[in-house]
Amino acid sequence: MRHIMAESRAPTDGIRDYLAVQEQKSLLRFLTCGSVDDGKSTLIGRLLSDTKQIFEDQLAALERDSRKHGTTGDDVDFALLVDGLEAEREQGITIDVAYRFFATPKRKFIVADTPGHEQYTRNMATGASTADLAIVLIDARQGVLRQTRRHSIIASLLGIRHIVLAVNKIDLVGFDRAVFERITEDYRQFSHKLGFETIVPIPMSARYGDNVTSRSDKTEWYSGPTLIEHLETVSVDEAVVELPFRFPVQYVNRPNLDFRGFAGTIASGSISPGDEVVVAKSGKSSHVRRIVSHGGDLSQAVAGQAITLVLDDEVEVSRGNMLVSPSARPQVADQFAANIVWFNEHALLPGRSYILRTETDQTGATVTDLKYRVNVNDFAHEAAKSLEMNEVGICNISTRAPIAFDTFAENRSTGAFILIDRITNATVGAGMILHSLRRAENIHWQSLDVGKHGRADMKNQRPAVFWFTGLSGSGKSTIANLFEKKLFATGRHTYILDGDNVRHGLNRDLGFTDVDRVENIRRVAEVARLMADAGLIVIVSFISPFSAERRMARELMADGEFIEVFVDTPFEECARRDPKGLYARALNGEIKNFTGVDSPYETPEKPEIHLKTLGKSAEEMVEALELWLDERDIADNQYDSGGGI
Amino acid sequence: MNIALTHLQRLEAESIHIFREVAATFAKPVMLYSVGKDSSVLMHLAMKAFYPAKPPFPFLNVDTTWKFREMIAFRDQMAQKLGFDLLVHVNEDGVRDNINPFDHGSNTHTHVMKTVALRQALDKYGFDAAFGGARRDEEKSRAKERIFSFRNAQHTWDPKNQRPEMWKIFNTRIATGESIRVFPLSNWTELDIWQYILQEDIPIVPLYFAKQRPVVERDGMLILKDDDRMQLRVGETVENRLVRFRTLGCYPLTGAIESDADTLEAIVGEMLTARTSERQGRLIDRDEAGSMEKKKREGYF
Numbered sequence: 003m004r005h006i007m008a009e010s011r012a013p014t015d016g017i018r019d020y021l022a023v024q025e026q027k028s029l030l031r032f033l034t035c036g037s038v039d040d041g042k043s044t045l046i047g048r049l050l051s052d053t054k055q056i057f058e059d060q061l062a063a064l065e066r067d068s069r070k071h072g073t074t075g076d077d078v079d080f081a082l083l084v085d086g087l088e089a090e091r092e093q094g095i096t097i098d099v100a101y102r103f104f105a106t107p108k109r110k111f112i113v114a115d116t117p118g119h120e121q122y123t124r125n126m127a128t129g130a131s132t133a134d135l136a137i138v139l140i141d142a143r144q145g146v147l148r149q150t151r152r153h154s155i156i157a158s159l160l161g162i163r164h165i166v167l168a169v170n171k172i173d174l175v176g177f178d179r180a181v182f183e184r185i186t187e188d189y190r191q192f193s194h195k196l197g198f199e200t201i202v203p204i205p206m207s208a209r210y211g212d213n214v215t216s217r218s219d220k221t222e223w224y225s226g227p228t229l230i231e232h233l234e235t236v237s238v239d240e241a242v243v244e245l246p247f248r249f250p251v252q253y254v255n256r257p258n259l260d261f262r263g264f265a266g267t268i269a270s271g272s273i274s275p276g277d278e279v280v281v282a283k284s285g286k287s288s289h290v291r292r293i294v295s296h297g298g299d300l301s302q303a304v305a306g307q308a309i310t311l312v313l314d315d316e317v318e319v320s321r322g323n324m325l326v327s328p329s330a331r332p333q334v335a336d337q338f339a340a341n342i343v344w345f346n347e348h349a350l351l352p353g354r355s356y357i358l359r360t361e362t363d364q365t366g367a368t369v370t371d372l373k374y375r376v377n378v379n380d381f382a383h384e385a386a387k388s389l390e391m392n393e394v395g396i397c398n399i400s401t402r403a404p405i406a407f408d409t410f411a412e413n414r415s416t417g418a419f420i421l422i423d424r425i426t427n428a429t430v431g432a433g434m435i436l437h438s439l440r441r442a443e444n445i446h447w448q449s450l451d452v453g454k455h456g457r458a459d460m461k462n463q464r465p466a467v468f469w470f471t472g473l474s475g476s477g478k479s480t481i482a483n484l485f486e487k488k489l490f491a492t493g494r495h496t497y498i499l500d501g502d503n504v505r506h507g508l509n510r511d512l513g514f515t516d517v518d519r520v521e522n523i524r525r526v527a528e529v530a531r532l533m534a535d536a537g538l539i540v541i542v543s544f545i546s547p548f549s550a551e552r553r554m555a556r557e558l559m560a561d562g563e564f565i566e567v568f569v570d571t572p573f574e575e576c577a578r579r580d581p582k583g584l585y586a587r588a589l590n591g592e593i594k595n596f597t598g599v600d601s602p603y604e605t606p607e608k609p610e611i612h613l614k615t616l617g618k619s620a621e622e623m624v625e626a627l628e629l630w631l632d633e634r635d636i637a638d639n640q641y642d643s644g645g646g647i
Numbered sequence: 648m649n650i651a652l653t654h655l656q657r658l659e660a661e662s663i664h665i666f667r668e669v670a671a672t673f674a675k676p677v678m679l680y681s682v683g684k685d686s687s688v689l690m691h692l693a694m695k696a697f698y699p700a701k702p703p704f705p706f707l708n709v710d711t712t713w714k715f716r717e718m719i720a721f722r723d724q725m726a727q728k729l730g731f732d733l734l735v736h737v738n739e740d741g742v743r744d745n746i747n748p749f750d751h752g753s754n755t756h757t758h759v760m761k762t763v764a765l766r767q768a769l770d771k772y773g774f775d776a777a778f779g780g781a782r783r784d785e786e787k788s789r790a791k792e793r794i795f796s797f798r799n800a801q802h803t804w805d806p807k808n809q810r811p812e813m814w815k816i817f818n819t820r821i822a823t824g825e826s827i828r829v830f831p832l833s834n835w836t837e838l839d840i841w842q843y844i845l846q847e848d849i850p851i852v853p854l855y856f857a858k859q860r861p862v863v864e865r866d867g868m869l870i871l872k873d874d875d876r877m878q879l880r881v882g883e884t885v886e887n888r889l890v891r892f893r894t895l896g897c898y899p900l901t902g903a904i905e906s907d908a909d910t911l912e913a914i915v916g917e918m919l920t921a922r923t924s925e926r927q928g929r930l931i932d933r934d935e936a937g938s939m940e941k942k943k944r945e946g947y948f
Contacts, residue, residue: 257700308663
């Protein structure tokens with residue numbers, strides 16, 4: 003390869019003028035989506051190539067790669083330009099979203115090229131979340147497919163209001179107008195409920211460039227714009243500057259005692275010094291004193307700017323809270339309804355606790371009610387007990403602490419959240435808030451005069467929850483019984499919640515699927531919490547196979563109040579003992595979802611007490627429990643003195 | 648009153664948002680400072696994000712011992728001028744084994760002195776988040792990478808299993824030993840970088856400007872003879888030519904271009920008529936197909 007001499011020295015005088023013009027260009031972010039093999043990557047390659055974004059060395063590499071991996075015979079395979087991962091090029095498919103950049107004399111563009119395969123839907127959603135327009139590709143030979151519908155629904159859910167319907171590979175159907183019109187009609191019929199403001203159908207061939215950047219002479223029956231003409235002129239402005247002021251506080255900047263600035267990005271509206279703002283969660287009011295920036299204080303800042311605000315008063319504001327317009331405030335609630343798109347191979351389970359994260363806030367959250375799943379083919383609402391990967395559902399959500407939000411329809415920044423798995427930290431779902439639930443607004447915690455401390459002191463003890471977990475037949479109930487007797491004998495006020503017994507009453511409506519197991523534990527944990535609040539020492543004896551739910555139970559209790567007791571008896575030993583004859587039946591296939599047989603048991607990683615029962619008697623196990631208690635200074639009974647139980 | 652943000656204002660705001668997000672959610676962040684133009688922009692944005700405070704994290708320079716001398720001088724000068732906390736790390740094992748680009752080739756040299764060195768430094772200080780200046784328009788595998796890019800405890804990247812990254816809501820949760828690489832310049836293009844340098848008057852290493860420099864033509868590239876460690880091969884001569892650099896790295900691996908662009912305006916003007924991508928001047932990308940992805944999976948930035 004020869005070294006390169008810049009072709010000619012560009013005139014420098016005009017550069018600043020030229021750049022000033024460039025700088026005033028608007029920006030359009032869009033994505034390409036549609037089913038696999040509809041030609042998404044080829045279209046982007048074509049756009050980059052026709053707008054001169056591909057350099058000589060890149061073209062040389064592309065020609066090399068086309069010969070090696072290409073699927074277009076002797077022609078350059080533009081898909082290889084964007085499918086950047088080795089696995090993608092080997093398999094000839096797009097796995098992950100890629101971002102590409104190009105500009106025309108009128109606009110700058112950021113394109114998200116998203117995968118068509120159903121298993122990579124989450125990557126498509128990633129691309130859609132920051133886009134204002136979607137190009138939905140359709141193979142003219144195939145028409146509207148399941149994946150076309152799925153992507154359109156997800157685009158709609160994620161707030162995209164502008165669609166280009168690219169009827170691609172029109173050359174392969176002889177540039178037939180009837181095919182184009184039939185597909186257009188099919189798509190309009192399907193999508194009329196999706197709330198798109200514009201749908202612009204364009205017949206094109208990404209491979210040969212028809213109607214992409216230049217008008218095709220083979221589709222004289224088509225009088226609409228080429229793709230690039232439309233992209234250059236479509237108006238997608240949502241006027242977020244006109245919306246009420248929202249400023250999610252991201253970071254409190256406190257370099258010294260004299261400066262306290264609230265840093266964040268304005269989600270909507272505008273702000274000037276002197277304006278009144280209200281702290282969303284507390285309702286406290288203050289005024290903006292300064293808008294601090296590196297280049298000097300600003301007289302105004304608008305949506306999209308990352309700024310630092312200094313207020314007049316020492317109001318309490320921290321990350322996760324919001325500074326807002328006093329006349330139009332966001333909602334503050336701990337229960338709301340939302341659309342959820344699920345990303346993870348482990349299904350969404352109602353009752354399981356996840357981390358909910360908004361732009362700056364974070365709290366624990368559970369889906370209290372999965373109202374229905376949306377069928378992406380016909381929008382039918384289907385009853386569902388869980389949401390599998392790539393499914394969409396409408397859920398009621400309950401958060402541990404109230405969050406400040408708007409509906410997603412009102413504000414794409416303050417109405418969105420993600421859900422994170424508590425153990426793996428994977429991003430498992432994305433949510434768009436529909437509305438708060440009335441019950442959250444109307445039911446407030448009653449502040450009671452007699453408190454937990456008082457009730458516990460009267461019993462001369464500190465409340466605690468001993469959570470026994472282990473396989474069926476491991477000895478949980480036997481040890482728990484004996485333990486309670488010992489505590490009772492020393493004057494403690496106790497209660498045992500036993501798995502089998504609770505299933506006869508409170509939880510008689512629940513079965514043994516994963517969904518029901520999660521709900522089973524949630525209810526018991528809540529009951530245990532109420533009992534601890536009543537001042538009791540609670541002994542819970544449940545298989546409780548999932549670490550997520552045990553963790554949820556732990557987090558419900560006050561610090562140090564939850565004591566996880568792992569009754570560790572090997573599977574073989576439990577199956578040998580088989581006190582209720584259940585293992586024999588489960589191993590015969592007569593009982594489904596039996597823990598340890600065809601349903602998993604997740605071993606506790608750090609239990610407070612680990613009882614290895616093999617070769618030991620129940621009495622020895624209880625002695626171990628008592629020893630653990632002794633080491634924690636059992637003499638200190640009273641709350642105020644801290645320490646043991 | 649015009650309240651629509653310009654393209655650069657939008658990019659700047661996005662980058663500042665990312666900086667603050669990391670500072671608010673990670674225990675021990677660090678900024679990788681490579682001294683190049685992207686690093687200069689990154690540093691400028693970091694200063695803006697936390698003004699009037701200083702960035703609440705140190706700057707780490709991984710010194711391969713083969714960087715241009717002017718880069719090292721510029722690095723020390725900036726640290727002094729801006730008063731940031733500069734950490735310099737060298738892979739002493741590599742120095743002991745005299746790993747160098749001439750004898751071991753770009754692949755081995757880059758792996759030992761850059762990728763391994765970086766992993767050593769991250770482990771040594773226990774950083775849980777590291778800012779880098781990579782842009783998505785640079786290279787195909789980078790175009791696929793998230794802004795918050797997860798690394799396991801071995802610092803490796805799994806491109807097939809990236810966390811979905813929705814809106815501006817970043818999942819910053821990691822377990823002990825894991826870390827996140829963060830790329831605030833993900834959505835900037837090379838032209839954006841130069842425009843911003845021009846607009847904000849950001850200092851950059853003089854090597855970007857055309858000047859008469861002693862170069863050797865080798866393997867189709869113009870290599871600056873930066874010190875005596877570079878031995879001439881038979882038939883090679885050192886010539887003074889008017890050259891500059893579009894990217895900076897280890898001097899034996901970075902080709903100069905002939906150019907008379909000696910001002911920022913001229914550089915931008917030249918860029919607008921350029922017909923090759925900036926990575927063309929880097930030897931490491933041509934070693935093998937998919938070489939950047941492979942390096943990234945191993946922990947390269």
